[in-house]
Amino acid sequence: MPEIILATLNAKHIHASLGLRYLYANLGELQPRAAIREFTIDPWPIDIAEQLLVEQPRIIGLGVYIWNAERSQQLVSLLKQVSPETIIVLGGPEVSHEWQNQAIVAQADYLITGQADLAFAALCDQLLRGEQPPGKVIEASPPPLETLQLPYAYYTEQDIAHRLIYVEASRGCPFKCEFCLSALDRSAVPFERGAFIQALEQLYQRGVRHFKFVDRTFNLNPEQSVALLEFFLARMDEQLFLHFEVIPDHLPERLRCTLQRFPAGSLQLEIGIQTFNPQVQRLINRKQDNAKSQANLHWLRNETQAHLHADLIIGLPGEDMQSFADSFDQLAALAPHEIQVGVLKRLKGSPIIRHSEPFQMRYNPAAPYNVLSTDRIDFPTMQRLNRFARYWEMVANSGRFQRSLPLLLDNQPFDRFMQFSDWLFSTTGQVHRIALKRLFELLHDGLTGPLSVPPATAARTLEADFNRSGIKGRPQFLRNTVDPDDGANLTTNRHAARQARHH
Missing domain, CATH: 3.80.30.20 (tm_1862 like domain)
Known part of the structure; x- marks a missing residue:
């Protein structure tokens, strides 16, 4: 079992920690006594603690970042309760600055601030030889890059295939x-x-x-x-x-x-x-x-x-x-x-x-x-802008509404999308977890309502995007919209065309 475990909580499984692999690559003679263990922020910290401690490591090095700060704090608290003899070493940008009042730092045994590529190995060497480091906080200066072992060999075949x-x-x-x-x-x-x-x-x-x-x-x-x-x-x-x-x-x-x-x-x-x-x-x-x-x-x-x-x-x-x-x-x-x-x-x-x-x-x-x-x-306006950002990601950056987006933005991108954002929130009360089919329906209602786009124009444009989406089951507005060119129901036209082909 490894005496040293290098761990972190990634935001998603698809992410692979470059920082952990730098630390592992530069452990020198300690490398055979170490292992990398990556998790995500989704599991309960108690379950992560169980998985880490089952290997009975003497040292756990934990990378702390803005996205995992809260979960990491809970994890360290659990680890020190269950196994106080396990040495916890923290590093990463979230604890490299303003660490004096951070609870996670108070609970851990050691902290390395800055670029820990070489400093972590030096600290582990001291600890495993039974020596007492001079202090709890080690300030690591940026190492000369030519002295570093590159980490890329330590991406596994699973990493390459899936991350x-x-x-x-x-x-x-x-x-x-x-x-x-x-x-x-x-x-x-x-x-x-x-x-x-x-x-x-x-x-x-x-x-x-x-x-x-x-x-x-x-x-x-x-x-x-x-x-x-x-x-x-x-x-x-x-x-x-x-x-x-x-x-x-x-x-x-x-x-x-x-x-x-x-x-x-x-x-x-x-x-x-x-x-x-x-x-x-x-x-x-x-x-x-x-x-x-x-x-x-x-x-x-x-x-x-x-x-x-x-x-x-x-x-x-x-x-x-x-x-x-x-x-x-x-x-x-x-x-x-x-x-x-x-x-x-x-x-x-x-x-x-x-x-x-x-x-x-x-x-x-x-x-x-x-x-x-x-x-x-002010705070209410900042909240409006937050919703603007989330809806923009959902609609514009998703790539699903390439034909409809110019219709939505016209020649006033910010004003029109903010108007749509305000309407969307007042209508749904949601800023996430809107099903794609429902989002098409909401876009249609927003375009034809507050943004005053003619219904037939909105329907034709959204239909082009919908047909690219691969979603089964047509939205209600595509079943009911009237085509102004001949006054006939769009769905009725398709049905008649199918009948004509059969005859």
């Missing part, structure tokens, strides 16, 4: 956007290219075809970016899919030419816009050339086949609802395939905290620490 495979070509970020923990980094540092590409080749040979890069700024170094893209272009097949996060205002010509060579369905670019308001950008120390960003988005949308996923944030300091609406409309006009509307979260350690009092920013005290109100957006 997302995360990779990183670099660590850190040179930008100082205050809502992000990467604002604490000094710079972005690449891994040695030859070793990293060799690791990618090994993953590719093992059958990996979906690579999700976690780099904050993949296109910061165009030479590195192009080299990696060329690696994948030389191995392109129908299954290959790549995800990169890119900065929007940096797209040199060599990189453009390379991006143009990727076929449809093979490349997704996540593009952080966050806001187009220059005053808000200055306030949060975000350096972004809006004109270049818009031009690059336009070029990517029209000159490449990449799937574009662009991000906006609700609730930034200094931004009111109209400012957010303006950014949303500008971004919608550029037609990315998805607009991810997120609500500002006060990540522990992020510099955004300095704006809390000047802008009366009030945050949820529990994870995910989302902003509840500001001096520009």
Whole structure:
């Protein structure tokens, strides 16, 4: 049985922890005495505790993140009640900052703050040799990347077959956007290219075809970016899919030419816009050339086949609802395939905290620490915007309403979708778990009601989307709508056509 267990609670089973695999890869001589055990946030913590303790480990290293903070706290509490002799070592971004008053830290035996790739192995070595570390909290400095063993060999065949495979070509970020923990980094540092590409080749040979890069700024170094893209272009097949996060205002010509060579369905670019308001950008120390960003988005949308996923944030300091609406409309006009509307979260350690009092920013005290109100957006309005974000994900980002979405948004994307969002909530009282067939019916009622779209136009457009959905059983509005071209019932027309074919 392993003496050391590396564990975490992932948000979903499809996720595989890159951090645990880095820790395991760098255990050195202790590696044969260790094992990785991953769970999700769905099981009861008591059941996870049982599974961990059945192996009787001496040390449990637990990765704590914003999505598993509450469950991890419950798990540690249970572990220390049932098996107080088991040593609990915490790490991860959620406990690396502002840890002094966290109950989970008080209950655990040790905490490693920062990048624990090497520090965890050193601590385990001390503990297993019976030595007493000098203190409970170990502050780990970022290790030189050339000293690290890469973790990719420790993705199992099951991981490759069923889970997302995360990779990183670099660590850190040179930008100082205050809502992000990467604002604490000094710079972005690449891994040695030859070793990293060799690791990618090994993953590719093992059958990996979906690579999700976690780099904050993949296109910061165009030479590195192009080299990696060329690696994948030389191995392109129908299954290959790549995800990169890119900065929007940096797209040199060599990189453009390379991006143009990727076929449809093979490349997704996540593009952080966050806001187009220059005053808000200055306030949060975000350096972004809006004109270049818009031009690059336009070029990517029209000159490449990449799937574009662009991000906006609700609730930034200094931004009111109209400012957010303006950014949303500008971004919608550029037609990315998805607009991810997120609500500002006060990540522990992020510099955004300095704006809390000047802008009366009030945050949820529990994870995910989302902003509840500001001096520009009161709580009821923030709730409306939260619902806007959830319904946008359900309708626009789902890809199920490609024909109907332009009808819904027309030439006033934010105002019309907010009107639809308000109506949808007043009608259903729900922000999730709306069955797809019912959602088609609600879209029809919203289009023909508050948004004043002619019923026949709404029905024809929604019918095109419905026919692509694969859902059985037609919604009521498609059975009853009258076609203005001949005044006949649409269903009656189909029935008559079928009879004519039989005769």
